Amino acid sequence: MSPATIFNIHLVLGYVPWLLCFGAYIWPRLKLMDGVEAQRAIATLHSFRFFGLVFLLPGVVGPNLPAGFAAFAAYGDFATGLLAMLALLAVRRPTIFWPSVVAFNLVGTVDLVVDYYHGTVLGLPDLAGQLGATYAIPILYVPLLMITHVAAFYLLARPQPKALPGAGDQEAGGGLSSLRSPSSAL
Template identity: 60%
Template sequence: MPVALIFQLQMLLGYAAWLAWLLSYGLPRARAMTPDAVHRAIAMVHAFRFFGLVFIVPGVVAPGLPGSFATFAAWGDLATGLLALLALATFRVRSLFRALVVAFNLVGIGDLLGNYYHAVRLGLPEVAGQLGAAYAIPILYVPLLMITHILAFCLLLRRAPRAVPVTHDAGER
């Protein structure tokens, strides 16, 4: 079986597994939480994106890994992770927290989409072995990151429930 096909199949199965987890465990739990608490949990997942710097560590990835992919992926992940950490640090300042939630999700999804673009343009699936120890990142971690970004955007775009005016019956007092 060609390496590119194995890589793409594993990535697809990574998405399937994380979607199954989300539908079975993640969404039921999220429904019991406030939107800010869900965003906080998502930020905790993305706070570990500093790990993407591994793409530019010699010896962890092979020298044949396309440099333009590695550099973009590494610095985009670091930026997203730092914004997520800032969001966590400002959780009690709701307006700042929400602004940073929007920021890390925009930067993060832009990073992932840019990484997909670079991977396809540079033929990364054909040389996936060049990822070395970082091979697990696009297979196991990236699907979770993309799914949680989509969940965050769904929460951000969802309308807040309208306040229902309270009326008092003449008989109540």
């Protein structure tokens, strides 16, 4: 098999175990969580995307890794990670938290889609060896990131339960019906 064929098989099959794991263990729990808690869990995973800057490190990636792929992937991940961290830091400030959640999911999804596009246009499957130590990122990490972005958008779009009468100062709808202390999530 050619390196490009192996890489493409890895890309596709990288989604299979994550979808199975997500469907069996993660999604059932996320669906039951309060909107804030569920988005915090997803933001926690995406806050590690600063690691994408590794695509810019000589010696970690090969010298022939297309710069058009590496730079966009690195900075797109970095921006997504910072926005996810902002969401985590702003969990008690809904006016900052919710826009940050939307922003990191939009930026992160665009980053991944454009990375797939750049990878295809620039012939990344034929150059998969140039990924070096970062080879595992598109195979193991990216599928989970894309799946959780889709889940986050679904959770943002689903109707939220209304607050019960006399529920105090809790806001209804929009995932804000029960802000909890940071120690209550994950």
